[in-house]
Amino acid sequence: MIDHYYNRRNNQNSLHRRATFGGSNLLLRPSPWEEAVILMGPFISGILLASLLRTVAQQVPTSWRKPTITVSPADRVSLAEAAIQEAIKFIDTTNGLFPDPENSYGGSGAFYSQLVEFDMATNQTQYEPLVEQYFFLAAENLGGLGATNFTGELYVSHKYLSDYGNYGHAAALALSAYKNSQYRVYADQVWWAVQPYTVAPSDVKAGFMTQKNITIISTCAGITVAGGTFHVAIQDKTPSDSLVNVLSTGGFLVLSALLAEATGEAIYLHAAEASANFLTNHLLNAKHIVQDGMYVSTTDSCQLAAEINQISYNTGLLIEGLAILYSISSNSSFFDLIQQLVTAAIGNSAWQENGNGIIANGVAKSSDGLLPRALITAMTRNAIAPALQSIIKAYLSVQYNAVVDLATTHGSNLYSSSWNGPPSTSFSPGNQSNAIQVLINSIGLNNHTTVAQTNHTTVIETSTSASMSSTGIVAAPTSSVSAFHKSSQVGPIVGSVVGGLILLLGILAGIFIWWR
Incomplete structure (x- = not known):
C-alpha cells in the first residue's frame, strides 16, 4: 500500500510516499520532477484560470454601442445633478414621497439612496439635509397613519417587502456617509420589519x-x-x-x-x-x-x-450583496462567484437588444439601475479581478451613453423606461431613478476611458484610477461577424475557459495516477 503525506523539514514542505512491504514501512521520496508536478499543479491551474479569464474579459463585443465615455467628469456630475433636481420637483413636501405612493412608494426610498450615492460619488454632503428631511417626513406621516418601520399598508396595498428594503438601503448608506446615528435607527426599523418574513431554521423545523x-x-x-x-x-x-x-x-x-x-x-x-x-x-x-x-x-x-x-436586477442584487460580504470577510468563494456572475450578466443576450449591450429586459425592453449599481459596488470594494475591470467599465459606458443619447431629450432631464428610446415626455419615478443610477455610476469611472473597436481586434486603453487598477490590452483577434446574434460572444469564450481547465486537470490527474 502506498499513501502520501507532507513532511515538514527546515520549514519546507516535501511530498513523500510511504510504502508498506512485508510489514515494514519504507519512505520513498519522489523525483524532483514528480514533486514539482504535484506541488505546482494547483498553482499552474490558477495561472491558467487567470490567463483565460483575462482573455474572456478583454474582448469587448464589436456590436456594443459606444463603450466609451467622452463626456468630461464635470459634465457627468452636472447631468446627474440635473436629473436629481428634476425628480425633487415631484417630491411631496408634506410627506417626502413621490405622487401616488401606493405605486411609487418603493421608488421614493430608492431615490433617497441615490441622493446619498451622489454625495458619496462627489465627496460632499450636499444632499444630507434633504435626506434627513425626507426620512423624517416619511416616518412621521406613516406614524400618523398608525404604521411603523416604513411599512404603511395604506401606501402599499400589497406590502411588497422589497419596497421597504429600499428605505433600509438608503438609511444604511446614509449611516456610512453622514455618520448620523439616526440612520441606524431607520435602517434597523426596516430590517426588523422584513426579518420576520425571512424563513428561519426554526420555521423550517416547524414546517x-x-x-x-x-x-x-x-x-x-x-x-x-x-x-x-x-x-x-x-x-x-x-x-x-x-x-x-x-x-x-x-x-x-x-x-x-x-x-x-x-x-x-x-x-x-x-x-x-x-x-x-x-x-x-x-x-x-x-x-x-x-x-x-x-x-x-x-x-x-x-x-x-x-x-x-x-431579469437583470436579480443577478445585480446577488452581485451587490456578495461584494459587500467579500469586503467584510475576504472570502475567496464570494470573490470567485462574483466573477462568474459578472461574466454571465454582461454577456447575457436576453438582456440586450440586438447585442448592442444596452440593458433591455423583457418585451418592454425596460431598463434597470440595480445591475449597474451592483457592478460599481463590486468595483469599489475590490471584488472584481483586474482582468474584468476594463470590460465592466465599457459595459457601464454603454449604459451611460444610451441613457444620455437615447432615453432623454436634450435639456428635458426626463428619462424613459427604455434606454434604447424613444425619449419620455413625462415624469416617472421608476424611470427617472433607473437613469439617475447610471448617471451617478459614471462619475466614478476613469476620466479617460477609450475602447477602440474593429472587426478584427479590440483594444482597450484606460488610465489608472486610485480605486480601480486598469491596463491597456490588445485582445486576441475576433471574427469580423457581429459579436452578437442570438447569443453573446462571451458565452463561447467561457466555454473555452471551462474546457481548458478540464483538459489541464485531466492531464494532472493522469500524471498523478501514473505516478501512484
Whole structure:
C-alpha cells in the first residue's frame, strides 16, 4: 500500500510516499520532477484560470454601442445633478414621497439612496439635509397613519417587502456617509420589519411560517429553504403568497450586509450569509443567471417562477450583496462567484437588444439601475479581478451613453423606461431613478476611458484610477461577424475557459495516477 503525506523539514514542505512491504514501512521520496508536478499543479491551474479569464474579459463585443465615455467628469456630475433636481420637483413636501405612493412608494426610498450615492460619488454632503428631511417626513406621516418601520399598508396595498428594503438601503448608506446615528435607527426599523418574513431554521423545523400562516416545505433538492424572504407580507391566500423572490431576498441580503459592514454585528452578517446561501442554492441556474423566485409552500413542490422573469436586477442584487460580504470577510468563494456572475450578466443576450449591450429586459425592453449599481459596488470594494475591470467599465459606458443619447431629450432631464428610446415626455419615478443610477455610476469611472473597436481586434486603453487598477490590452483577434446574434460572444469564450481547465486537470490527474 502506498499513501502520501507532507513532511515538514527546515520549514519546507516535501511530498513523500510511504510504502508498506512485508510489514515494514519504507519512505520513498519522489523525483524532483514528480514533486514539482504535484506541488505546482494547483498553482499552474490558477495561472491558467487567470490567463483565460483575462482573455474572456478583454474582448469587448464589436456590436456594443459606444463603450466609451467622452463626456468630461464635470459634465457627468452636472447631468446627474440635473436629473436629481428634476425628480425633487415631484417630491411631496408634506410627506417626502413621490405622487401616488401606493405605486411609487418603493421608488421614493430608492431615490433617497441615490441622493446619498451622489454625495458619496462627489465627496460632499450636499444632499444630507434633504435626506434627513425626507426620512423624517416619511416616518412621521406613516406614524400618523398608525404604521411603523416604513411599512404603511395604506401606501402599499400589497406590502411588497422589497419596497421597504429600499428605505433600509438608503438609511444604511446614509449611516456610512453622514455618520448620523439616526440612520441606524431607520435602517434597523426596516430590517426588523422584513426579518420576520425571512424563513428561519426554526420555521423550517416547524414546517410552518407564522407570519404568513402557511405550511412550508423544509428543503428543496435536499437543501434548506432557510434564508429566503417572501415577496409580500400580507396573507392573501393567492399563489404569490408563498413566493420567495430575489427582490425581497436580495434586498434583505444587501441591507444585512451593509449593516454588518457598518456595525460589525454578527446578527446582520449571519442574516446576509443565509440570504446569499438561499439565492445561490435555489435560484442560481447553470448559466450563472439568477432566477426570479421559488414557491415554498408544501403544495408548490419547490416550483420556480416563470423563466421570463429572469431579469437583470436579480443577478445585480446577488452581485451587490456578495461584494459587500467579500469586503467584510475576504472570502475567496464570494470573490470567485462574483466573477462568474459578472461574466454571465454582461454577456447575457436576453438582456440586450440586438447585442448592442444596452440593458433591455423583457418585451418592454425596460431598463434597470440595480445591475449597474451592483457592478460599481463590486468595483469599489475590490471584488472584481483586474482582468474584468476594463470590460465592466465599457459595459457601464454603454449604459451611460444610451441613457444620455437615447432615453432623454436634450435639456428635458426626463428619462424613459427604455434606454434604447424613444425619449419620455413625462415624469416617472421608476424611470427617472433607473437613469439617475447610471448617471451617478459614471462619475466614478476613469476620466479617460477609450475602447477602440474593429472587426478584427479590440483594444482597450484606460488610465489608472486610485480605486480601480486598469491596463491597456490588445485582445486576441475576433471574427469580423457581429459579436452578437442570438447569443453573446462571451458565452463561447467561457466555454473555452471551462474546457481548458478540464483538459489541464485531466492531464494532472493522469500524471498523478501514473505516478501512484
